[in-house]
Amino acid sequence: MKRLRMTTFSVRFPWIIIGLALALTILFGAQFPKVSFDNDPENMLAEDEHIRVFHNEVKTRFNLFDFVIIGIVNEEHEDGTFNVETLGRIDVLTRELISLRRNAVGLPEVMRDGHP
Structure with a gap:
């Protein structure tokens, strides 16, 4: 039942879901310069x-x-x-x-x- 509620919310308010996805993308993208690789x-x-x-x-x-x-x-x-x-x-x-x-x-x- 909980899944159905989440699906219904996503269908009713797609811009909120898109906004959250965009915000998460920007948040994680902002952390990318802090990533370092040590390939020594x-x-x-x-x-x-x-x-x-x-x-x-x-x-x-x-x-x-x-x-x-x-x-x-x-x-x-x-x-x-x-x-x-x-x-x-x-x-x-x-x-x-x-x-x-x-x-x-x-x-x-x-x-x-x-x-x-």
Whole structure:
């Protein structure tokens, strides 16, 4: 019987229902800027999770706090990126990234044979 009463009210006063729906939409929409997403993989595990503790120890021990992820695609070769030429280029790029040092101004420079 209660459902029938709610249905009857909705049919008799549709603008009240539309107004309530609109008010709720605005209310929830106003909260949207407060929503935050943490998509850092490190934070997806508990602080005391063994692998996270080990990962933090390795980062601290080897001073690994910055990382770069590079995606490489080779659609021209039948083996994709797994060919001598592309892997050679990846090796050169990796060595250059490892050799980056800050110059006197603070900008990164590639060091070759100990010289910029």
